[in-house]
Amino acid sequence: MNELTKVETTLKDWETDQEVRWCPGCGDYAILKAVQRTLPQLGADPANTCFISGIGCSSRFPYYIESYGFHTIHGRAPAxxxxxxxxxxxxxxWLVTGDGDGLSIGGNHLMHVLRRNVNMQIMLFNNEIYGLTKGQYSPTSRENTRSPSxxxxxxDHPTNPCAFALGAGARFVARGFDVSKNLPDVLKAAHAHKGAAFIEIFQNCIVYNKDVFDDFAAPKGAEDRQLWLTHGEPMLFGNQKTGEIKGLKLDAANFRFEVVDVVDGDWQAAGVQVHDATNRMLAHMLVELPFGPFPMPLGVIYDDPAPTYESAVMAEKARASEGKDTSLAKLLAKGQSWTVE
Structure with a gap:
């Protein structure tokens, strides 16, 4: 397997001639633009890029990216x-799925692409509802969600997509949301990871689940409700301008986080935990943090590469064919064969 050759493109090179057809105000528009802006920065080549989706609002994505693509069947995009x-x-x-497509009928397929560690970027758009089929509750819908179903x-107790990914053996887990200015950085980190990179993207469904993420995604006061994680940096959040900074401290005795105040910027004195993206146990704790008492962990939560599935398959194929004639024509003609004149 070769390293991808970088080429120079612009956002326009990744736009298709197809009319983008989502509901006005849908968060998918913002995600699409974030991806189209990020691809040129990665040096990605449209001729060497493939977007694959299942079924759902998110799965229209391949129509709007000027590259190769497959719009496949419900839940089977990972296969x-x-x-x-x-x-x-x-x-x-790049694999594009949603909370319904990827975690209901497609949960089994998603689990296996993660545990196998196939080298691809997996974007799961989570709007906590079934949008395409008109607003039924989904595997991530919160308890007491009122819907046609x-x-x-x-x-139902909702599924936690990042906890699912970690439980399935994912080596890269991250979170972002549709209109965040930090989403491109999360996508870049996922692309740099060699293996299955799982990104949960909170996405506002303007029609059937409007503003459900405003409790942490709304711009006003967001700094108090969002914890953007950076490997090797302290887990800080709060208002930098007013100096009202808080952090997460790990209570080692009880093995749980607590929120602490940071006085005069001295996070070390406050005992604030430094983020280690290679620490799997830390990642499990972060994705399970209850929102409200704690901020929403966002950014790269876990990043610890391991050998990829396709590299193992290619190596096995090379061993199996070593010293053998791998000509398909000769194999077909070998043994009992005849020619029809």
């Missing part, structure tokens, strides 16, 4: 993407 990557390991593969309120 298609795995096949594409094995057929041509040098392709830059749960008119009295959902009694």
């Amino acid at each position: 298609f993407a795995t096949g594409v990557k094995l057929a041509n390991p040098d392709l830059d593969v 749960t008119p009295l309120g959902s009694v």
Whole structure:
């Protein structure tokens, strides 16, 4: 497998002639632009890039990216993407799915692409609702969500996508949200990771679940409700301008986080934890933090590369064919064969 050759492109080079058809105000527009802005910065080549999706609002994505793409079937995008990557390991593969597509019918397929560690970027758009099929509750919908399928309120306990990914063995887990200025940086980090890179992207469904993420994503007061993580940096949040800074401290005795005040910028004196993106146990604690008492952890939560699935498959194939004639024509003609005149 070769390193991807970087080429010079602009945002316009990644736009198609297709009319972008999402509901006005949908968060998918912002995600699309974030991806189209990021690809030129990565030096990505449209001729060597493939976007693969399943079924859902998010899965219209390949129509709007000027590259190769597959709009596949419900929940099976990971299987298609795995096949594409094995057929041509040098392709830059992006998988686009949603909370319904990826965590209901597609949960089994998503689990396996993560545990196998197939080298691709996996963007899961989480709007906590089924949008394309008109607003039924999804695996990530909060308890008491009222929808056409749960008119009295959902009694299901919601799935945590990042916890699912870690449990499935993912080696890269990150979070962002549709209109965040930091989303491109998260996408770049995912692309730099060699292996299955899982990004949960909170996405506002303007019609069926409007502003459900405003509790942490709304601009006003966001600094108090968002914890943007950077490897090797202290876990700080709060208002830098007013000096009202807080941080997360790890209570080693009880193995849990607590929020502490940071006085005069001295985070070390406050005992604030430094983020270690290679620490899997720390990642598990961060993705399970209850929002409200704690800020929403965002950015790269876990990043600890391991050998990829396709590299192991290619190595096994090389061993199996070593010293053998791998000509398909000769194999077909070998043994009992005849020619029809």
